[in-house]
Amino acid sequence: MPSSKSEILQRIRQANTSQTNGVRTQSTLIRTAPLRKDGSGLSRDDLVKLFIERVEDYRSTMVEIEKDALASSFESVLSRIDAPRGYDTICVSTPLMSLFSKKVAGFQLAHPDQLTLNDYNTKVLGTLTGCAIGLATSGTIIFNSSDDEAPPISTLVPDHLFVVINESQIAQDIVGAITAHDIGRPMTMVSGPSATSDIELARVEGVHGPRNLTVFVLRQ
């Protein structure tokens, strides 16, 4: 008996050649004109503006600040959060850790290596992390599991997600944004907080992922 693989491939070849009198078509895809015309890009300022507007559209909180104001800005954001009892820890990705002392606004800061899965579920209020790319048109943040970022679990299980993005990381849209990327590591695209419309199409935020998304856009 032929293997399932060879049988399926055989069926495909038969199906495809039956329509071309046994001739195989060329195996190259002719990609017509590029989807983005040169020069259609927005200015840096407009790009940042669009990015902020579009991420805000997903009911996220946007904070636009000078690069060196991150620590104080994060502290003031944290101090306004009414955390549930027991959630006294904030996970901070490695490169951002040096900006802070041990505690911020009463929260204990912890490196991802010090946290277990159970910690994320029972005592981590949220995670502060960098990201790889921002897409302005769709208001999307892309993580690519690099060392600049906190690990996937930490951006998923806690209820708050705080993302730091440099204005230079913002691209116009997805076209051309991820091709050059290293996809050897898992990639996650986040556009607003987790959401469902499964009950009578009424939108509810936060089914499984973080219910609150705050993005700090660092201007040069």
Added chain:
Amino acid sequence: MSKDSGTTEGPNENIPKANTWLLRTENHDHQRSRVSFKSRSTREIRNLQMRKNISHATSTIREKRKKVVSEVENWEELRTRAAQIKQHTLSNLDFYLEEYERNVTKAGGQVHWARDATEAREIALELVRESGAQSVIKVKSMVTEEIGLNDFFVENGIEPTETDLAELICQLAGDESSHILVPAIHRNRVEIRDIFEATFAKKGSLEAEPSKIAEAARQHLRKKFLESRVAITGGNFLVAETGSVAIVESEGNGRMCLTLPNNVISIVGIEKLVPTMEDLEVFLTLLPRSSTGERMNPYTTIWTGRPPAQLEPEKETPLNKKSYHIILLDNGRTRVLSDEIGKQALSCIRCSACLNVCPVYERVGGHSYESVYPGPIGAILTPQLVGDPLAGELAFASTLCGACYEVCPVKINIPEILIHLRSIHSDHKRDTVLGNIERGSFGVVGVVMGNTNLFNIATASVSRILKYGGPVLNRVGKYLPPINGWIESRTLPAAPKDTLRDAYRKGTLDALLKK
């Protein structure tokens, strides 16, 4: 959503059970005993709760879609590109599948091939047993519904849990899904609250509010996510050049399933391939806007060989190995591929835009189609996947208005395929008595319409027959085959005094048309 939709009828008892559905087995004999689309839709159309929910959902998503599509300047160009990518991939599918397999293997994943539903179910069961798990969590996946995986797992002692909210509702209620994107849309909030309280939530603990119900699901599933060792997923796209899988979702349940359990098994149809990451970008622009009417869905995860869970090496122990498997499924897809017109249906990216614009779907709902794939795409995909011309009756569930073709992000010419399937269906009936009568009648019509004199005589006599016989036929016609099918749902019009030609000759055409 108005509050009053939360009241009304109790649970719908008419939901079909899985074993009567198309595509679940290789033995299609049960179809002979199937209830026809016509009688099923006649029953469904009386389910007012369902119709109200569906029409609210489809009209809302329709508007949202229109708005975000109009923002994309080169939308038409993207559609054309997407159609080209899919056509190209399908005509070189063997090449890309092998390329895909090589790249997955290189990245540490394992590829399996399944000719049909039975084979896919058995491979999946074997893999779950190897991991030693008694239960699995599932990302919303149409293909696992297509192959009836949940029932099979239950029969074999493995407990599956759906983690998408709507799929969970359907699973707990024993319902089939009624919409590709929002499968539980036939249920209202009171019913859903009752379903939850009858299963995992304490009686009287829940308010019938979407946010409260979603919170209960969050609590219930959080435990499962943290404890489960195996996740089962589908896949929206496979990228041949890298060996990647992309999963597009909203709730975060997909990310949970891919990030927490150590073992992930994906079951994906062979038509989901695209050649490169550059091609994937085209689809990631088209899919969310067409599907939920958002610029981008909340979460998309793309991984290659090793899902996010495998980033944490310290979780792996000799007793709890990490693994990634993907099962590539045919189950009728190569049959569809061999039909020159019908194969376009394989380009479908399951966005459900065609459901939301279809006047037939909006009224008869998803359950009338008796398939995992409802609506216009279901009407062309199901009969072809099943490969039984009799299932082609679904191709008649359309007005051929073409709205589905216009919104399709990959430009599937659904009306063209519907007509094609209708002709196959009719050819198949050719040798039956009814088929002969039908063919004979159209032969006569052909002769009459091809001859001016005969046509004049015919129209004149029809108008006379209608004048006197019309009212009678309207009353008794529903008992007279073969016209009963027509009369049942229509009333014969009152005949004008003159035919169009007579009126023209007499110079009274203007007066006739004004009426």
